[in-house]
Amino acid sequence: MPLSRSTGQRSRKPVHVGPAHAAESGVAVGIMDSTPTLHLEAPPVPANLAAHAINVSRHYGAGETVVRALDDISVAFERGRFTAIMGPSGSGKSTLMHCLAGLDSVTSGTVRIADVELNGLKDSELTTLRRDRLGFVFQSFNLVPTLSAIENITLPLDIAGKRGDEEWLNTVVTKLGLGDRLDHRPSELSGGQQQRVACARALVGRPDVVFGDEPTGNLDSRSGHEVLDILRTSVDELEQTVVIVTHDPRAASTADRVIFLADGKLAGYMDDPTQEAILDAMKQLED
Ligand SMILES: Nc1ncnc2c1ncn2[C@@H]1O[C@H](COP(=O)(O)OP(=O)(O)OP(=O)(O)O)[C@@H](O)[C@H]1O
Numbered sequence: 001m002p003l004s005r006s007t008g009q010r011s012r013k014p015v016h017v018g019p020a021h022a023a024e025s026g027v028a029v030g031i032m033d034s035t036p037t038l039h040l041e042a043p044p045v046p047a048n049l050a051a052h053a054i055n056v057s058r059h060y061g062a063g064e065t066v067v068r069a070l071d072d073i074s075v076a077f078e079r080g081r082f083t084a085i086m087g088p089s090g091s092g093k094s095t096l097m098h099c100l101a102g103l104d105s106v107t108s109g110t111v112r113i114a115d116v117e118l119n120g121l122k123d124s125e126l127t128t129l130r131r132d133r134l135g136f137v138f139q140s141f142n143l144v145p146t147l148s149a150i151e152n153i154t155l156p157l158d159i160a161g162k163r164g165d166e167e168w169l170n171t172v173v174t175k176l177g178l179g180d181r182l183d184h185r186p187s188e189l190s191g192g193q194q195q196r197v198a199c200a201r202a203l204v205g206r207p208d209v210v211f212g213d214e215p216t217g218n219l220d221s222r223s224g225h226e227v228l229d230i231l232r233t234s235v236d237e238l239e240q241t242v243v244i245v246t247h248d249p250r251a252a253s254t255a256d257r258v259i260f261l262a263d264g265k266l267a268g269y270m271d272d273p274t275q276e277a278i279l280d281a282m283k284q285l286e287d
């Protein structure tokens with residue numbers, strides 16, 4: 001395992017949350033001592049916004065068959081934090097992420113990435129914003145099969161015609177922990193390694209936000225953990241902002257905050273979550 005637990009000054013919480021780890025880390029014990037609280041309102045709006053949805057609705061179809069995938073949802077994501085979005089299937093998680101990332105348009109409401117309002121942007125401006133200011137990690141990796149790992153990582157820079165920041169690239173690649181496998185093609189890498197390459201590709205342009213829709217969904221638990229480790233480290237040590245959708249309470253417990261959705265609405269949020277508290281919250285929200 002190339003990555004150790006976060007040690008950066010900005011570190012908010014360790015990656016591992018569990019009894020075995022708690023025994024070796026005073027920090028983890030401290031976190032586990034206080035039970036995280038499920039708040040049933042929207043989280044406060046921070047000053048340093050990375051992404052903001054304000055009264056966002058996204059309806060598909062019209063009339064009696066209209067699907068209210070998002071129904072007047074307001075939620076803010078703070079810069080330099082790791083947020084997980086959870087909720088039952090069909091609750092609007094992917095729709096919210098797609099609207100935040102300018103991959104889908106809202107029916108009403110406002111979406112901002114940092115100080116840029118997405119609503120008024122033309123398609124070409126949205127494409128540029130996504131390329132220059134956002135990173136994506138998809139469940140299915142989406143690497144280019146004919147390119148090596150390192151070529152996949154630098155692809156966004158190449159497309160944008162940028163040389164990139166060499167020091168930053170080295171930092172990201174070092175955190176990636178793929179060592180001599182950087183010249184290998186995706187088919188020669190494990191699923192976990194491929195997804196770590198996808199994480200590095202998302203991070204290489206120093207985006208305002210890295211979005212991941214179930215980034216560990218296709219991985220076994222160990223590989224999933226490695227990917228979460230990369231994302232956690234990118235927040236703690238590289239000051240990135242990460243928002244992922246996940247069904248997995250263990251993955252979500254890696255985040256600083258969990259946002260819960262239900263029926264296209266915000267159902268609540270929890271800071272410094274643990275697996276147990278997330279499971280309890282999900283039960284509570286089902287009742
Ligand atoms: N393009 C579309 N056309 C019509 N309905 C859609 C479309 N995209 C999503 N929906 C509907 O909107 C609702 C929310 O979908 P969304 O994909 O956001 O859910 P989700 O929470 O990501 O679910 P899952 O956990 O299964 O991925 C669902 O009822 C879905 O069927």
Ligand SMILES: [Mg+2]
Pocket residue numbers: 093094095245
């Ligand atoms: Mg989804």
